[in-house]
Amino acid sequence: MSSIPRSRLHVPRPPARPGEAPDFSYVVLSPAGAVERPDPNAPTSQIEYLADSMVRVLDDDHRAVGPWNPHLAPSDLELGLRHMLLTRIFDDRMHRAQRQGKITFYIKSTGEEAVSVAQCMALRPGDMLFPSYRNQGLHITRGRKLVDLMCQLLSNTRDMCKGRQLPVMYHWREGRLFSISGNLATQFPQAVGWAMAAAIKNEDHVAASWVGDGSTAEADFHNALLFAEVYKAPVILNVVNNQWAISTFQTFAGGEQRCFAARGPGYGLPGIRVDGNDFLAVYAVTQWAAARARTGAGPTLIELVTYRAAPHSTSDDPSRYRPKDDWEHWPLGDPIERLKSHLIALDAWSEERESLLIRQCEEEVAAAWREATTYGTLSDGPQLDPDTMFDDVLKERTSNLERQRRQLAQERAKP
């Protein structure tokens, strides 16, 4: 045996596989209230600690503690709870609709509702959002009618995407929510460009975008950080670290040696790691980053540490690659339960009010679903006119498209 060390290939592994006990010892936590809150205009070099610690506000007794407490009014907390609950109930119902064959595909955000809801609440209506496919909470928080979302899922006559996009790939122009691509991470540098334009036009708006931990591996993620920092763009770049990219553990995206937030300082911009299931902490860091962006101090990279409780999508079976009960052992808990417990600790909430709210949300979802299906499903009419397939390829229909439109009409006319 030679004693000379040799190069070797390191292959990351998740801490537990199916049949093994869940193991989250790798998640480095900071006690609630322990992380200092710097001035939003502090230079990056002085706030690198934000990337290695974890901003948390809610303590084990469900009280809000420390310098990051955003001191939200109970009515705001209640609103946050409502948006999160509605998101979860909407997700569950749509997941079932997929299982019933009513829609072709669905993606839930179960366990990470605080990300979209708290962040959206911390931003202003004029701010532009560039979401990923797991950010339905942004639409819900901005007040999009559930019927509109459902019509997209159904590819029916009221589908905003006119039947062209996979379910969940929503957009909302008036709500300032950009379209979702099927291609990962492309929205990240686009958000930076939007923010650069806001700065060029001297506007007060900021942009925000979201990618998953897995998507940080794409070149577009790095393009975004570089442009954001070079031009000090007023943008908030969020990494939703829900630990999994389909079957692939976050370590394969490079999260093993240093956390994703630490990539910010690598490019010269601040990175903050936050407990993504702590509604108050998520709200607070987003507010901080927005203040930074709005006052010309530039971009912020936020890593939201959370857990993808549900399958990747309706096409996925996570029991093949991770312990079945993983989610129950996730050390940061359930964002909805935590906010609810906080409200109860404040004496501003009760189990009865919670049940009532759940019932209201369920009724809202059910009513919206009844209405949405009257505009058609993929199998039942009314249905979109296939003619519309040839619209919007370009602003004007070209002659080849017009020819093809007529050819399709002939094909369909024949028995």
Added chain:
Amino acid sequence: MSHMNMIQALNSAMDVMMARDPGVVVLGEDVGYFGGVFRTTDGLQRKYGEHRVLDTPITEGGIVAAAIGMAVNGLRPVAEIQFADYIYPAYDQIVSELARIRYRTGGEFAAPVTIRTPCGGGIRGGQTHSQSPEALFAHICGLKVVMPSNPYDAKGLLISAIEDEDPVVFFEPKRLYNGPFDGDPDKPATAWSSHPRGNVPEGHYRVPIGLAEIIRPGGQVTIVTYGTMVHVCLASARGLGVDAEIIDLRTIAPLDVETIAASVKKTGRCIVAHEATRFAGFGAEILASIQEDCFWHLEAPIQRVAGWDTPYPHAFEWEYFPGQARVSAAIKATLEAS
């Protein structure tokens, strides 16, 4: 021999090659422990270990670039791009690098990389899970481009691709993974097990790259096609009772012009069918070749059947897809012209 669907046949090709050659490595998103989102690499990591079947970060450019480096260092990488729609982030590495390394180094360096990727529609994938980008790669000098239409060819062609000294982009029509498909979405899918081309040898064999196959001889009209459309064209010709000669290209580039030309000279009529968008699609290249080689033998204008010049829409999947109605109309138009 055993009955295999296309997924199993592709898996078997990689298995056979990994067993024969320790330099063969497989890499891609979710291909290792999980065995691929379409299960094409199922069991390979368990059998050959984590150093030969690598789960990768989600960066298609990185995957192809790493495969180039591995190949230059003597390995034979088989890289999976999870959907052909996601090959674009790797486009620069494929087009500017992979395709030209042999040429720009006067033949001193080469990168025998195989890139496998599922293509085509038919699974309700919407505009970013349904594309057929083969023409974009056929246009690039220095690449071989392959698309099988059945399990037998899939295995034999993938083995040839892995053994090939040049880079191969290997498209897998995902609508054919489980069985043949004649374009009728309402008909229950038939499995490959009841199809002669689902009978696949367990061991090593090759189907040569660059050679088309006449899968149905005929004298009235030549139909040139590949991938999923092979089955649609077969069904249309049968349905019309037309004595059509059907050519399955199997390889897009290099193109087997001789087989096409000989057939068209015999029949005097031709239609070309593919699933990809019509405008500047690969059909245009086939048409140009036929007109160069067979002009004086043609008795009718050549017809092109293809997807429309729009992205692939989710709701109108079957209105977009060039099904039997479109193929049959083209066959009739060709036969009626004089």
